[in-house]
Amino acid sequence: MTHLSLRARVMWLGILPALLIALSLGAYFSHQRVADAEQAMQARGQALARQLAVAIQFDMAGRDQSRLRALLQAVQAESDVGFVAVVNAQRQLLVTVGNVPKTPFDPAALNPVAGVWLFAAPLSSAAGNGWVWLGIAQSQLNTQRHGVWLAGATVSLLGLLFSIILALRLSNTILHPVRRMLAVVHEIGSGALHARVTGHGAGELGALQAGINQMAESLSRSRNELQQRVREATADMAAQKEAAERANIAKSHFLAVASHDLRQPMHAMGLFLAALKEQVVAPDALRIVENIEASVAAMSGLFNALLDISRLDAGVIEVQARVFPANRLLDHIRTAFTAQAEAKGLKLLVVPSRLLLHSDPLLLERIVFNLVSNALRYTERGGVVVGCRWRAGRICIEVWDSGCGIATDKQRAVFQEFVQLHNPERDRDKELGLGLAIVERLAQLLACQVSLRSQLGRGSIFGMQVPRAAAGAVAEEQREVGRATLSGQLRGVVAVVDDDEAILAGMCTLLTGWGLTVVTARGSAELMPQLAVPPDVLLCDFRLRDGVSGLDVIATLRQRFNQAIAVVLITGDTATDAVREIKASGHPLLHKPLRPAKLRTLLSKMLPHV
Numbered sequence: 001m002t003h004l005s006l007r008a009r010v011m012w013l014g015i016l017p018a019l020l021i022a023l024s025l026g027a028y029f030s031h032q033r034v035a036d037a038e039q040a041m042q043a044r045g046q047a048l049a050r051q052l053a054v055a056i057q058f059d060m061a062g063r064d065q066s067r068l069r070a071l072l073q074a075v076q077a078e079s080d081v082g083f084v085a086v087v088n089a090q091r092q093l094l095v096t097v098g099n100v101p102k103t104p105f106d107p108a109a110l111n112p113v114a115g116v117w118l119f120a121a122p123l124s125s126a127a128g129n130g131w132v133w134l135g136i137a138q139s140q141l142n143t144q145r146h147g148v149w150l151a152g153a154t155v156s157l158l159g160l161l162f163s164i165i166l167a168l169r170l171s172n173t174i175l176h177p178v179r180r181m182l183a184v185v186h187e188i189g190s191g192a193l194h195a196r197v198t199g200h201g202a203g204e205l206g207a208l209q210a211g212i213n214q215m216a217e218s219l220s221r222s223r224n225e226l227q228q229r230v231r232e233a234t235a236d237m238a239a240q241k242e243a244a245e246r247a248n249i250a251k252s253h254f255l256a257v258a259s260h261d262l263r264q265p266m267h268a269m270g271l272f273l274a275a276l277k278e279q280v281v282a283p284d285a286l287r288i289v290e291n292i293e294a295s296v297a298a299m300s301g302l303f304n305a306l307l308d309i310s311r312l313d314a315g316v317i318e319v320q321a322r323v324f325p326a327n328r329l330l331d332h333i334r335t336a337f338t339a340q341a342e343a344k345g346l347k348l349l350v351v352p353s354r355l356l357l358h359s360d361p362l363l364l365e366r367i368v369f370n371l372v373s374n375a376l377r378y379t380e381r382g383g384v385v386v387g388c389r390w391r392a393g394r395i396c397i398e399v400w401d402s403g404c405g406i407a408t409d410k411q412r413a414v415f416q417e418f419v420q421l422h423n424p425e426r427d428r429d430k431e432l433g434l435g436l437a438i439v440e441r442l443a444q445l446l447a448c449q450v451s452l453r454s455q456l457g458r459g460s461i462f463g464m465q466v467p468r469a470a471a472g473a474v475a476e477e478q479r480e481v482g483r484a485t486l487s488g489q490l491r492g493v494v495a496v497v498d499d500d501e502a503i504l505a506g507m508c509t510l511l512t513g514w515g516l517t518v519v520t521a522r523g524s525a526e527l528m529p530q531l532a533v534p535p536d537v538l539l540c541d542f543r544l545r546d547g548v549s550g551l552d553v554i555a556t557l558r559q560r561f562n563q564a565i566a567v568v569l570i571t572g573d574t575a576t577d578a579v580r581e582i583k584a585s586g587h588p589l590l591h592k593p594l595r596p597a598k599l600r601t602l603l604s605k606m607l608p609h610v
Contacts, residue, residue, distance in 0.1 A: 018163030020484040022156040030152035037144045041080075041117065045136045048075060049121035053132040056086065057123065065095065074096040075134065082116045082135040089129045098135075105133055115139065142459060170272065181212055186213075193220040271506030274596035275513055319360045319445060326353040326395065328389050329365055333386055337372050346379055351387030355395050357470035363442050367450075368397060370439050373403035373464045382459070394465040401461075406454040413454075415440045489515030490600075492536035492607040495525055496520045497553050498570075499545045507539065516607075523548060523555040534561040537606050541573035542582060550584055566606050570594065 024417030052075055056068055072084040076097045091105050110118040116135040123130040180197055187195035193216055197209045198372050275291050280286050298547045334350040340606045341348035357364070368386070375384045382402025387397050406414060415436045443450045443464060454460035494516050504520040511518045519535065521527035523544055538557060540550035550569050557565055569582055572592035590599060 008178050015160070015163045015167045019160050022159030022163070026152035026156040026159075032147045033148040033306065037141055037148070041136060042119075043062050045117055045119035045134070046121070048081070048121045048136075049132050052122045052134070056132065068098065070097055071315040080136050080140045082137045085133045086123065087131040087133050091131075094130070095400075100133075101135070107131060110139065122510070124206065124553075143199065148567060177209065184212060185217070188216050188219065189492065193223055193593055195241050206554050238345040246313075261536065265502065269506075269593070271510045271596065272505065275506070275509040278513055296452055304419075317442075317445060319363065321358060321360050322448075323356055323358050326355045326357050326397075329357070329361065329368060329397075330386065330388075332365060333372055334367060336369065337376060337384075340376055344376065344380075345385030346376060348376075349383060349385045351385065353388040353391070357387055357395060357465045358469045359446055360450070363446055367442050367446075367464060368399070370436070371399040374436065375399050375403065375460070375462070379403035379459075389466070390468075392470070396463050396465050398461055403461040405456040405458050405460055406452070407456045407584045408454075415450075418470050436483075468476070489516060490603060491537070492608050493517045493519065493538060494529060494534075494537045494603070495535035495557075496539045497523065497544070497550065498541040499523070500541075504542075514600060514603075516603075524553045527557070528552070528560060531560075534563060534565050537568065537603060538564045539568050542569050542578065549581075552579075554587070568602060568606075 028124060052071065056071055068086070072086070076079055081098070083096065083100045085096040085100050085105075086094045087105050088094055093100065101116065101118075103113050105120075106121075107120045110120060112118065113135075115138045117138060118133070118135050120134075121132045123132055177197075184195045184197045196213050196216060196488055277286070277289050277293065279492075285598060330350050332354060334348070338348055372384060372386060373482075379401045380403070384402075385398075385400040387398060389398065440450055446466075448467075449465050450459065451463045451465075494511055496511070496518060497520075498502060498504050498507070499522050501522075503520070508518045508520050519527065519530050521548045522532065533558070538554065540553050542550040544553070545548065550571075554565070554567050567585045567587045568590060569581065569585070570590045570592060571578065573579075588602065590602070
């Protein structure tokens, strides 16, 4: 009954006992009445047999056969008497009336025959001894039996009907409040905590009703308190998020401003150093200049790392995927880092590969270069291994080192900005801690996954999964960009616009030494009076004073001469908005502090070279 509903259980509990009692009583009383009817029939049969035996004794003595037969016929005329017979002492039939059975008469075995009960009474007369034998049909008894059983069944059915009515009334009395409470519980479960059980029950049902209402009230209060806490927590989180965003914006703004302001003197210093290096011939003085140049290059590397982060945040780096051989990347690594590894006494092993990759070769090279550079920087003995392996349908480029390793709980932290686990003294030779942050962001840009396996004191394995070229793909030929010669003189007029006097002086000194005619100005107002004809190239700082940008100077110059002018924008700004704006302009861009060799290469393509 565990699968039955509460109503069905109440019905069964109400009906089943009454049904069993009614059936038991009906069966008992019906059986008693049937037994009484059988006893009455047997008593009647015995009485008829005895009475007839007494009545025919005189007729047997007088041997009056007609009177004897008349007596037998009178008895057989009874509705339930089937036959009457007189049997002598030798058990021979003397007189019979009705259908006497063919079974021999045996007063010791009067068993019913063919639906007839047999009865016998001894007969004693002057004519001799004998028996009166008669049979009473069971049909009347059967009719009485059927009537008794039918009456019993009727009484049982009436009792069952009464039980059903009583059970229905009982179930309604119990289930109606239970159903009301169940409906309220369902409403509460669906979130309607205002629902309450109405009415006033008594006993256990009343206590249950009161308990449900108290539970709903408690849940309602708890929900209100929880909602209030959630609102307060949400407001607090929103405030914290806003504060964090403001702090992040302030940090980015500070880095951009600081980077720009620091790049200005670094840029000027680089220009003066380049001009000075061309004029110094004494070995000792040249060595000092080269040391200063190395320091400037190290500072430039730090600023370039900040610039890379800004460009990635600005989303201005575009992926140009193509098919190329993995060996091209591996050869570049071998060429770039062999000398650095040998200088530290380390062994750099680059394993050749015949696989073809499908990715952006420049961005992928930057990722692997950062990984190899990190591996060499933090490895003091042993070496570094770089190679490719086939794994799960992709090519995994791995960099193995025998360095100090990274603790498991610190392995995610190394991909965050400015994190250097093994540089607490902030040695500038180990840069700013942006290398792996740049690696992770470039990998996301290339839709690649960077993995790290490391054990403290046992070295590290950095890996990156790169898509393999499709079957039958052919690698694009490497487009070798011819390097413009840095020797010889350049010819042409170059206009330089910058709001920093030191940079203007440095650029003028450097460009004049290359054979160029140089016009310098701090803005378009100073530049225009100096130009009778448009310059061959305009070198313009992007961010000038009083909110003026290099784009404004370019627009003014083009409007003045009504023709296109070759332009190179130069900036020390790393702010994401500025990077996006410069990229949208489509002009070539150099970042401060720029390398004079890179500037000369660019100018050699834009100016006539002698």
